[in-house]
Amino acid sequence: MKTWLRQHRAALGHALQRLWRAPLNTLLSLVVIGIAMTLPAAGYILLDNVQKLGVNASGVQEISVFMRTDASDEMTGAVEAALAERFPGQWRFVSRAVALESLKTREGMADIVESLPQNPLPDAFVVEPQASAPKALESLKDSLAALPGVAHVQLDSAWIQRFDALLRLGRLIVSLLAAVFAVGLVAITFNTIRLQVLARADEIEVARLIGATDAFIRRPFYYSGILQGGLGGLAAGALILLGLAALQAPVERLASLYGSDFALTGLALRHFALLPLIGAFLGWIGAQISVSLALRQMEQGNA
Template sequence: MSRRPEAPPRGARTHRTRSSSRFRGWLRHHRAMALDSSWRLLRAPFDSLVTMLAIAIALVLPAALWLTLDSARLLDSELTESATLTVYLEHRVDEAQAARIEEALAAREGVARTRLITAAEGMAEFQHSLGLADALGRLEENPLPASVVVSPADPAPAAVRGLAAELEAVTGVDEVRLDLAWIERLRHLAELGRRVALALGVLFGGGVLLVVGNTIRLAVENRRREIEVVTLIGATHAFVRRPFLYSGAWYGLGGGLMAWGLLTLGSEWLAAPVAALAASYGASFSLPQLGAVGSVTLVGCSILLGWLGAWIAVSRHLAQVKPR
């Protein structure tokens, strides 16, 4: 005969019931405070919109600068990958020897591909670029040497410099021309811009904390009597702090959405002029977009700053609110 499982002790069932009841009460209070704080913001739409707009303006500038630097980083990687070496051969090297030197260079380790430009081809390109075909055609001897354009397998500046030093030692090579200074300048500018963007982000983040903190401080002062009453009957600081934290989060959410909207509208507004400017230089360029991850990050950081500003303001002023 099978035995029936023993029922748990009555005290354990009572403890679990009370814990579950407290948890449901905690959730109900959070839901009620979230709805109540949102309703208080809706009852003062102008003041709420002004606060959210101040948060949005504080977030737009560092976010826009960071997007610009991100596009510069992508451009820098494209330019680095397109870096080439120009190997100028000695004047005494004829076309057959130049072809053999090109084959030797192409077979070297670290070389992705090569392209031979004979002296005649170099002169033709030079005449076409300057529009001086008649004047240069009167020269008795072509002063330009043959050259080989080398694309390195590793576009890193250190690797390219090492490859250039190796190619200069090849027999028949007169000079290897390498110009990475402008790429390095672009990288230094991008690094400077990233640090400026980080500093601006910290400064404007502090501005968001001040804006939200001042708004919540005024809300605490307006509800001082209510806070004194609930504190007098035994409410904890966490209970009193909760509606103000939700207010700060709502401010942050509204400010983050406004900042996202301003960035999107600004990108659409500037897209056509930027594309036309890039086309005039024979290039294609489009303004960077936030994307899903960037949008969530922007709004999430705004909510976090709003919540943190409210927490600092309420914690500071709760210590000053004493029941009378």
């Protein structure tokens, strides 16, 4: 166990040394990996912010609950009580009289309203629930419609559904982008590790001849791939932070011109930790494929 740990430490040391000895190559690889990871990550951040923007836009999620015109006061009271319990502060009551008044103020409607024998409008509640997922809203709508005396529940959700579909599409595109760049990252690692293996052909041959196991020979290259991917992930995190810092002020100014207090959200700390982890994992995969292939080729070359 102790020996095992020591060998891993030594392999890690070798890998670090290798990165350090070719600073330009290392830097270029890290920049490439960093950019490759920045693009999908930036896409996720963008979607996140767009979604927040959508949720922020007020009046988007409205449920109108229309009572039957013959609904009794008890029924209206029951609905009011239910709403007060489930959506405290998120609803308002529009009585039929108020609704008629507001209809009268509209251009050309006054005469028509005057000519009506009686008020045809029902009492209504307007709910602005906090839940925003279209599915949740649908089930809300159903539960409201089931209340006694309710004639009709209208969900102003077309806009939300479109917005949600757009977000879904965006997420799909970002996911595809991420997959493409993940393959790219594996390919980058594959290439750099391959060059490393070929450059060390002599050392590998000698080590084999004097009793190195396969694991011993592969280990430093795995660490190289892991380090490269992990550091690339850190680089991506740094690029994203820089980008957000640069955008923050202009975005806030734009938002304030629209009278909004919208501000860009970056990545949560755990997401920042995820970037190097993903990078390291992909780097490890690239190194694995690369070392296996290069070693097999070397063996065939020697035979």
